[in-house]
Amino acid sequence: MTVTTETDVLIVGGGPAGALLGTLLARRGVRVLVAERQTSFEREFRGETLAAPSAVSLRRLGFGPALDKHGFLETESVTMRMEGRKVLHVDYRRFPIGALPIDIPQPSLIGIFHAAAAGLPSFSYASGAAFTDLVVEDGTVRGALLKQPDGSTTEVRSRLVVGADGRFSKVRRSAGLEARITPMARDFLSFKLPRPADWGNQAELIADGDKHVMVLPTFPDFLRIGHNLPKRGLGELRRTGFDSFRAGIAALDPRLEPLLHEYLRSWDDTSFLEIFTAELDQWARDGLILIGDASHTCTPILGQGVNVAIQDAVSLAPVIAHALAEPLGGGHGVVREAQLADFVQQRRQHKGFVTKFQRMQESALALNSPLQKVLRRNKYRVLDRLPIKYRLFDRVINAPHEIDTIDLQLSSLSATPVTAK
Numbered sequence: 001m002t003v004t005t006e007t008d009v010l011i012v013g014g015g016p017a018g019a020l021l022g023t024l025l026a027r028r029g030v031r032v033l034v035a036e037r038q039t040s041f042e043r044e045f046r047g048e049t050l051a052a053p054s055a056v057s058l059r060r061l062g063f064g065p066a067l068d069k070h071g072f073l074e075t076e077s078v079t080m081r082m083e084g085r086k087v088l089h090v091d092y093r094r095f096p097i098g099a100l101p102i103d104i105p106q107p108s109l110i111g112i113f114h115a116a117a118a119g120l121p122s123f124s125y126a127s128g129a130a131f132t133d134l135v136v137e138d139g140t141v142r143g144a145l146l147k148q149p150d151g152s153t154t155e156v157r158s159r160l161v162v163g164a165d166g167r168f169s170k171v172r173r174s175a176g177l178e179a180r181i182t183p184m185a186r187d188f189l190s191f192k193l194p195r196p197a198d199w200g201n202q203a204e205l206i207a208d209g210d211k212h213v214m215v216l217p218t219f220p221d222f223l224r225i226g227h228n229l230p231k232r233g234l235g236e237l238r239r240t241g242f243d244s245f246r247a248g249i250a251a252l253d254p255r256l257e258p259l260l261h262e263y264l265r266s267w268d269d270t271s272f273l274e275i276f277t278a279e280l281d282q283w284a285r286d287g288l289i290l291i292g293d294a295s296h297t298c299t300p301i302l303g304q305g306v307n308v309a310i311q312d313a314v315s316l317a318p319v320i321a322h323a324l325a326e327p328l329g330g331g332h333g334v335v336r337e338a339q340l341a342d343f344v345q346q347r348r349q350h351k352g353f354v355t356k357f358q359r360m361q362e363s364a365l366a367l368n369s370p371l372q373k374v375l376r377r378n379k380y381r382v383l384d385r386l387p388i389k390y391r392l393f394d395r396v397i398n399a400p401h402e403i404d405t406i407d408l409q410l411s412s413l414s415a416t417p418v419t420a421k
């Protein structure tokens with residue numbers, strides 16, 4: 001594999017944010033290189049639910065046929081139960097957006113983006129290439145160093161580096177952009193079980209005190225289960241034994257008991273996720289921008305991380321194309337921080353709102369005293385009956401998205417997902 005050593009835009013990270021941005025830029029004729037350290041589209045860390053605004057955006061961008069060909073699952077509603085009582089129900093079909101959240105495996109989604117870009121002359125993809133450091137001259141980012149699978153290092157010079165390398169972004173660290181990390185009170189263990197045929201397409205959150213499970217119907221025929229555990233509590237959980245872990249989940253949702261016994265055999269069937277948010281005062285420098293989880297890490301709550309990553313890519317693509325066409329003076333064509341300022345301001349507002357809501361939700365779910373539980377149930381019941389319930393959730397789940405900025409002069413897309421070699 002030959003890696004380009006000079007390009008207009010170098011994107012570090014081929015997750016949802018980087019893969020989509022690479023495709024959108026290549027479709028505009030921008031020379032773009034996506035560098036991804038992994039050699040397949042499998043990801044250790046992945047969200048699979050796409051909120052409705054992303055589903056709408058992707059269709060507007062021409063990805064509809066590829067999504068339809070692959071298949072996905074539409075989630076119709078979410079119900080919250082606390083201490084055995086139903087406290088809140090949100091029917092996604094009642095939102096004015098007129099689309100439902102969809103569930104599709106992240107490798108397939110990235111594959112769809114990749115397939116759409118693969119044949120475009122201005123697109124390059126460096127599989128297995130890991131970012132190691134930025135190339136900085138006179139305070140301006142001029143490119144990056146990539147470690148290739150054979151151990152060699154390539155210097156890629158570019159007019160803009162996009163850090164789309166996720167929640168532990170190395171690009172962010174190399175750029176000296178400080179992130180405020182706020183750990184959530186608890187961490188998460190997740191796993192999948194086969195979904196019984198009569199289960200339905202509703203998401204459910206079942207809480208008892210400070211323990212909860214999130215049960216999400218997942219494409220094609222799974223249930224994705226998320227179970228909270230105390231911060232850094234995995235060791236203790238393991239010491240209490242696997243049977244007691246399964247029993248704890250079955251106590252929250254007895255319907256899961258037979259599935260747990262048949263299909264969840266050991267800790268190896270589970271994935272641990274440390275939950276935190278990361279926020280930055282500065283997302284850009286001359287020659288550099290961060291997007292997706294690298295710029296603002298979301299938590300799994302309300303399934304918004306992939307959504308905001310996709311919206312970042314959709315709204316940034318035209319900004320980059322414009323900035324490259326009209327570089328500010330004296331920069332040797334490097335995209336300047338000032339040219340990205342409006343994008344940063346708009347996206348920071350949206351992501352800040354999502355994070356605030358996620359924190360509120362997490363704080364509520366961590367309550368455990370008898371009085372707190374009663375108050376919490378009452379609060380959710382009141383919310384359930386509020387006339388503005390759908391307006392409020394619409395603002396959080398279907399927060400303003402950027403489809404108006406999408407360039408609709410689109411070439412048709414390949415509908416076939418591919419697997420990276």
Ligand SMILES: Cc1cc2nc3c(=O)[nH]c(=O)nc-3n(C[C@H](O)[C@H](O)[C@H](O)COP(=O)(O)OP(=O)(O)OC[C@H]3O[C@@H](n4cnc5c(N)ncnc54)[C@H](O)[C@@H]3O)c2cc1C
Pocket residue numbers: 012013014015016017018035036037038043045046047048049050051129130131132164165166167170188190226273291292293294298299300302303304305306307308309
């Ligand atoms: C348990 C859990 C469940 C979740 N479920 C959902 C959900 O259902 N819906 C939802 O919307 N969100 C969900 N999220 C959040 C969501 O997964 C993330 O917000 C989203 O993946 C962010 O996309 P991204 O492209 O910014 O980063 P990532 O998806 O993290 O992608 C970053 C990419 O960069 C690559 N990379 C990293 N370092 C380097 C390097 N040095 N060089 C080159 N490449 C590198 C990685 O391999 C990866 O491909 C969930 C999160 C958790 C913890």
